[in-house]
Amino acid sequence: xxxxxxxxxxxxxxxxxxxxxxxxxxxxxxxxxxxxxxxxxxxxxxxxxxxxxxxxxxxxxxxxxxxxxxxxxxxxxxxxxxxxxxxxxxxxxxxxxxxxxxxxxxxxxxxxxxxxxxxxxxxxxxxxxxxxxxxxxxxxxxxxxxxxxxxxxxxxxxxxxxxxxxxxxxxxxxxxxxxxxxxxxxxxxxxxxxxxxxxxxxxxxxxxxxxxxxxxxxxxxxxxxxxxxxxxxxxxxxxxxxxxxxxxxxxxxxxxxxxxxxxxxxxxxxxxxxxxxxxxxxxxxxxxxxxxxxxxxxxxxxxxxxxxxxxxxxxxxxxxxxxxxxxxxxxxxxxxxxxxxxxxxxxxxxxxxxxxxxxxxxxxxxxxxxxxxxxxxxxxxxxxxxxxxxxxxxxxxxxxxxxxxxxxxxxxxxxxxxxxxxxxxxxxxxxxxxxxxxxxxxxxxxxxxxxxxxxxxxxxxxxxxxxxxxxxxxxxxxxxxxxxxxxxxxxxxxxxxxxxxxxxxxxxxxxxxxxxxxxxxxxxxxxxxxxxxxxxxxxxxxxxxxxxxxxxxxxxxxxxxxxxxxxxxxxxxxxxxxxxxxxxxxxxxxxxxxxxxxxxxxxxxxxxxxxxxxxxxxxxxxxxxxxxxxxxxxxxxxxxxxxxxxxxxxxxxxxxxxxxxxxxxxxxxxxxxxxxxxxxxxxxxxxxxxxxxxxxxxxxxxxxxxxxxxxxxxxxxxxxxxxxxxxxxxxxxxxxxxxxxxxxxxxxxxxxxxxxx
Numbered sequence: 001x002x003x004x005x006x007x008x009x010x011x012x013x014x015x016x017x018x019x020x021x022x023x024x025x026x027x028x029x030x031x032x033x034x035x036x037x038x039x040x041x042x043x044x045x046x047x048x049x050x051x052x053x054x055x056x057x058x059x060x061x062x063x064x065x066x067x068x069x070x071x072x073x074x075x076x077x078x079x080x081x082x083x084x085x086x087x088x089x090x091x092x093x094x095x096x097x098x099x100x101x102x103x104x105x106x107x108x109x110x111x112x113x114x115x116x117x118x119x120x121x122x123x124x125x126x127x128x129x130x131x132x133x134x135x136x137x138x139x140x141x142x143x144x145x146x147x148x149x150x151x152x153x154x155x156x157x158x159x160x161x162x163x164x165x166x167x168x169x170x171x172x173x174x175x176x177x178x179x180x181x182x183x184x185x186x187x188x189x190x191x192x193x194x195x196x197x198x199x200x201x202x203x204x205x206x207x208x209x210x211x212x213x214x215x216x217x218x219x220x221x222x223x224x225x226x227x228x229x230x231x232x233x234x235x236x237x238x239x240x241x242x243x244x245x246x247x248x249x250x251x252x253x254x255x256x257x258x259x260x261x262x263x264x265x266x267x268x269x270x271x272x273x274x275x276x277x278x279x280x281x282x283x284x285x286x287x288x289x290x291x292x293x294x295x296x297x298x299x300x301x302x303x304x305x306x307x308x309x310x311x312x313x314x315x316x317x318x319x320x321x322x323x324x325x326x327x328x329x330x331x332x333x334x335x336x337x338x339x340x341x342x343x344x345x346x347x348x349x350x351x352x353x354x355x356x357x358x359x360x361x362x363x364x365x366x367x368x369x370x371x372x373x374x375x376x377x378x379x380x381x382x383x384x385x386x387x388x389x390x391x392x393x394x395x396x397x398x399x400x401x402x403x404x405x406x407x408x409x410x411x412x413x414x415x416x417x418x419x420x421x422x423x424x425x426x427x428x429x430x431x432x433x434x435x436x437x438x439x440x441x442x443x444x445x446x447x448x449x450x451x452x453x454x455x456x457x458x459x460x461x462x463x464x465x466x467x468x469x470x471x472x473x474x475x476x477x478x479x480x481x482x483x484x485x486x487x488x489x490x491x492x493x494x495x496x497x498x499x500x501x502x503x504x505x506x507x508x509x510x511x512x513x514x515x516x517x518x519x520x521x522x523x524x525x526x527x528x529x530x531x532x533x534x535x536x537x538x539x540x541x542x543x544x545x546x547x548x549x550x551x552x553x554x555x556x557x558x559x560x561x562x563x564x565x566x567x568x569x570x571x572x573x574x575x576x577x578x579x580x581x582x583x584x585x586x587x588x589x590x591x592x593x594x595x596x597x598x599x600x601x602x603x604x605x606x607x608x609x610x611x612x613x614x615x616x617x618x619x620x621x622x623x624x625x626x627x628x629x630x631x632x633x634x635x636x637x638x639x640x641x642x643x644x645x646x647x648x649x650x651x652x653x654x655x656x657x658x659x660x661x662x663x664x665x666x667x668x669x670x671x672x673x674x675x676x677x678x679x680x681x682x683x684x685x686x687x688x689x690x691x692x693x694x695x696x697x698x699x700x701x702x703x704x705x706x707x708x709x710x711x712x713x714x715x716x717x718x719x720x721x722x723x724x725x726x727x728x729x730x731x732x733x734x735x736x737x738x739x740x741x742x743x744x745x746x747x748x749x750x751x752x753x754x755x756x757x
Contacts, residue, residue, distance in 0.1 A: 056082060056094060060101070067105055068210045070249035075105060096122045096134045100141065107144050116145070136166035143178060152182045170206045173199060177214055189222055196222075213242040213251045220258050224265070232262050253282060399432060403734045404647035411654060453720065456612060457497035459524065459536075460485055466504045467522060473512050474520065481512070484523045490534060490611035498719070499583050506580050507540040507603050515544030515600070527606065536607050543600035552593055556581045628745030630655035633678045635744070637661045638668040638694065639710070640686045644733075648681065648710075651737060657744075665694030672698045677705060679748050682727065684711035692725040699726035706747035710735075 059082045066075035079098050086094035099122040106115035119141050126134055139162035146155035159175050159182075176195045183192035199215035202208055216239035223232035240255035242248070256279035263272035406426045414422060467483045474481035504522065511520045523539040547555060556577050581591050584605055595601035635652060637659050639645045645661050652659050660675065662668035664686050672680065680698070684691035695707055709727040712734075722730050728747050731740060 056085060059085075060097075063101060064206060064210075067108075068207070069247045072105065072109060076102070079105075092125055092129060093131055093134065096125050096131065097137075099125075100134065100137045103141050104144070107141070107148070112145070112148060115141075119145070133166045133168055133171070136162040136168070136171060139165070140171060140175060140178070143175075143182075147178065147182055147185075150185075152185050155182050170204055173202050173204050173207065173211050177211060177218075180215070180218055184218065184222060189226065192222060193219065209242050209246045210248060210251075213239045213246075213248055216242070217251060217254055217258065220262075224258075224262060229262055229266055233259065236262065249282070253279060256282070395432075399734045401643050401647060403736075404644075404651065407737045408647070408650050408654075453496040453498065454494055454610075455497070456492055456494060458491060459489060459493050459497075459500075460491070462497045462501050463504060463522060463524060466501055466508060470505070470508050470512060473509070477512055477515060478517045479512060479515050480519045481508070482519070482521055484521055486525045488526045488529075489524065489536065490529075492612045493534075494610040494612060495607075496587075499586065503580050503583050504538075504540070506577065510577065511540050511542035511544065511601070511603075515542040518543045518600070532610050532612075534609055534611055536609060537604070538607065539602060539604040541600065541602045546597040546599050547593070547595040547601055548597050552595060555593065556591070628741070628749060630657050630741070630745070633657045633744075633748065634676070635659045636668065636671055636675075636677045636680045638665065638680060638686075638691065639683045640664055641683075644683075651740065655741065665689035665691060665697075668694050669697045672702060672705070679706040679708060679744060681744075682707050682709050684709055684722070692721060695725045695727055708743055708747055 059078050063075050063078040063082075066072075066078060079102050082098045083095065085091070086098060099118040103115045103118035103122070106112070106118065119138070122134070123138060126138060139158045143155040143158035143162070146152075146158065156179065159179055163172065163175055176199055180192045180195040180199075183189070183195065196215040196219045199211045200219075202211050204211055216235040220232045220235035220239065223229070223235060236255050236258045239251060240259070243251040243255055256275045260272045260275040260279060263269070263275065403426065406422055410419065410422050410426065463483055463485060467481055471481055508520060508522060520540070520542045523537075523541065525537040527535040527537050529535075577591075580603075584591050584607075587607055589605050589607050591603060591605050593601065593603055635657055637645060637648050637652075639648060639661065640663055649659055649661065660671055660677075662671050665688055668680070668682070671677075682691045682695055689697075691709060691711070695709075698705070698707065706728045707726060709722045709730045710733055711722075711730065712732070719730055729743050731743050
C-alpha cells in the first residue's frame with residue numbers, strides 16, 4: 001500500500017508540476033500580449049502627438065510668413081486653425097500661444113481694442129497654469145500697449161521683466177526691436193542703434209530677414225533725425241532689398257516712402273520722384289480698400305468665433321453646475337443672466353464692427369477726395385507762385401530802363417513842358433515798382449522764403465531814413481510827419497533793419513495816404529532792458545479818416561482796403577498791411593489796431609531785440625551824400641544786359657566816375673585781377689557763372705574791394721546768400737538814383753574811414 005501510495009504520490013506531484021508549468025506559460029503569454037498592446041498604443045499615441053505637433057508648427061510657420069507679407073486675412077485664418085486644434089486637444093498652452101500671436105498682429109495693424117481682447121483672455125488662462133515663455137510674452141505685449149500709449153519707461157520695465165522670465169531667442173530679438181523703438185522715442189539714440197545693429201546680424205531661426213528689415217528701417221529714421229542722410233539712404237535701400245526679396249509688403253511701402261522723403265529733403269527730386277512712382281505702383285495693389293475690408297471682416301469673424309467658444313465653455317460649466325445637487329438655483333439663474341449679457345454684448349460688438357466698417361469706408365473715400373483736392377490746391381499755389389515770381393522778375397529789367405532813362409533825362413535840363421511829362425513818367429515808374437515789390441513780398445511770404453536777418457544796425461537811423469524818404473509825400477498831403485524816439489534805446493541793436501524799414505514804410509505810407517491836413521507820428525519807446533535784450537514799443541499814429549469796426553476785421557487780409565470807394569479814391573493794392581502782419585510774424589510779434597471813424601488810427605506792436613554792449617557807440621561812420629567825393633573814382637560794372645550797361649554807366653558819369661564793363665562773371669574775375677577798382681557793381685543773374693560765384697572767386701585774391709550786388713531779386717534769391725558770397729551791400733533793380741549813389745559812397749568811403757581809424 002505504501003508502495004502504491006508512494007507511486008500515486010509521485011505521479012500526483014509530477015502532474016501538478018506539469019499543470020503548474022503550463023499555467024505559468026499561459027500567464028506569461030498573456031502578460032507579454034498585454035505589454036505589446038500597451039507599447040503599440042503608446043507608440044500610436046506618441047505618433048499622433050508628434051503628428052499634431054508637426055501640424056501646429058507648420059501652421060505657426062505659415063502664420064509668420066503671412067504676417068510678414070502683410071496678408072492679414074490669411075494670417076488670422078492660420079491662427080484660427082491652431083485655435084481649433086488647441087480646443088480639440090484641450091491644449092491650454094497652445095491656445096495661449098495663438099491668442100498671443102493674434103494680439104501682436106492686431107497691435108501691428110492698429111486695432112488696439114481687438115488686441116486687448118486676446119491679451120485679456122490669455123491673461124485669464126495664465127493665472128491657472130505655469131508657462132514661463134507665455135508669461136514673458138504677456139509682459140512683451142504689455143510693453144507694446146504701454147509704448148502705444150506713450151508710457152515709454154513703464155514699457156521698458158515690462159521688457160526687462162520679460163527678459164528675466166524667458167531666454168527664448170525669437171522673443172528676445174523682438175524685445176530688442178521694441179526696446180529700440182522706445183529708445184528712439186526718448187532720444188536715447190546710442191542704445192537704439194546698438195540694439196538695431198544687433199538685429200541686422202541676428203541668427204533668429206524664425207524671423208531673421210524680417211527683423212533685419214525692421215532694424216534697417218528704424219536705423220534709417222534715426223539717421224535722418226541726426227541729419228545723416230547718406231546713412232539713411234544706405235539703411236533704407238538695405239531694408240528695401242530684403243523686403244522685395246522676401247515679399248514684406250508693408251516694409252516695401254515704408255522703404256519707398258523713406259527714400260522718397262530723404263531724396264526730397266536733399267533736393268534730389270529725380271530720385272525722389274522715382275521712389276514716389278514706385279510707391280504709387282504698389283499702393284493700389286497691396287493696400288486697397290477691398291483688402292482692408294476683407295481683413296476687418298475676417299478679424300471680426302475670428303473674434304466672434306472665439307467669443308462663441310468661450311460662451312460654449314461657460315454654457316457647459318453652467319450645465320454641470322445645474323446638474324450638481326450642491327448648487328443652488330440662484331447660481332444657475334445668475335449664470336444664465338451672465339451668459340445672456342455676454343450674448344447681447346457679442347451681438348452689439350458685431351453690429352458696431354459693421355457700422356465701423358461702413359464708417360471707415362466713407363472716411364477712406366472722403367480722405368481720398370480731400371487728398372486729391374489738397375494736391376490740386378498745392379499744385380495751383382506752386383504754379384501761381386512760380387508765375388508771379390517770373391513775371392515780377394522779368395518786369396524789373398525793362399522797368400530799370402524806364403526809371404533810369406527818366407532820371408537821366410531829368411538831369412539834362414529838359415524844357416518845362418517836357419519836365420512835367422518826365423515827372424509823371426517817373427512817378428508812374430516808381431508806383432509800378434512799389435506794386436511789383438509788394439507782389440514779390442507777398443509771394444515770398446506765401447512760399448515761406450522769408451527769414452529774418454540778425455545783423456548790427458542803428459534803429460534811429462532806420463526810422464530817420466523812413467521819415468525822411470516820406471517827407472515829400474507828407475508835404476504834398478499838407479501833413480506833419482514827426483518821429484518821437486526814446487533816447488534810452490541802445491544805439492547798436494541786432495536784428496533785420498531791412499524788414500523793419502519795410503514795416504515802417506508800409507505803416508507810415510498807409511497813414512499818410514489816409515491823412516490830409518493832419519499829423520502822423522512815428523513813436524519808438526523802450527519798455528524794458530535786461531542783460532543784452534530790450535523790449536521796444538512802436539506805434540504809428542494818425543488823425544486821418546479812421547477805420548470802422550467792420551473794416552478792422554479784414555483790413556490785414558490781402559488786397560483788402562476797407563471798401564470799393566476807398567480803393568477808387570485813394571488807390572493802392574491793399575497789400576501793405578498784409579505784408580506788415582506777415583513780417584512781424586517772422587519776429588514773433590503781432591500788429592494791433594485801434595481806430596475810430598473820423599478820428600484817426602493807431603497801429604502798434606512790441607519787439608524783443610538784442611543789443612550789443614561791447615560795441616563802442618562813440619565812433620560814427622555815417623556819411624551824408626553831400627560828403628561823398630565821387631570825382632576820380634574808378635568802378636567795374638558787371639552786367640550782361642546792354643541797355644542796363646548804358647544806363648548804369650551814364651549814371652556814374654554824371655558823378656564824374658569812370659568805369660569798365662564786364663559782360664559776364666568770367667570777364668569780371670579777369671579784370672579784377674588785372675586792374676585796381678574802387679568798387680565793383682555786380683549783377684547776380686548772368687549767363688555762365690552767377691554774380692555770387694564771381695564774387696567768391698574775387699574774394700580769394702581781394703578781400704578789401706567793396707562789392708555791391710545789383711539784382712532784380714526773385715523768389716529764390718536770399719540776401720543772406722549774397723552776403724555769404726562776399727558782397728558788402730545789395731541794391732535791388734530798379735533802384736532810386738539817390739539810393740544807388742548813397743550805397744556806392746557809403747561802401748567806398750566807410751571802408752576808407754574805418755581803415756584810417
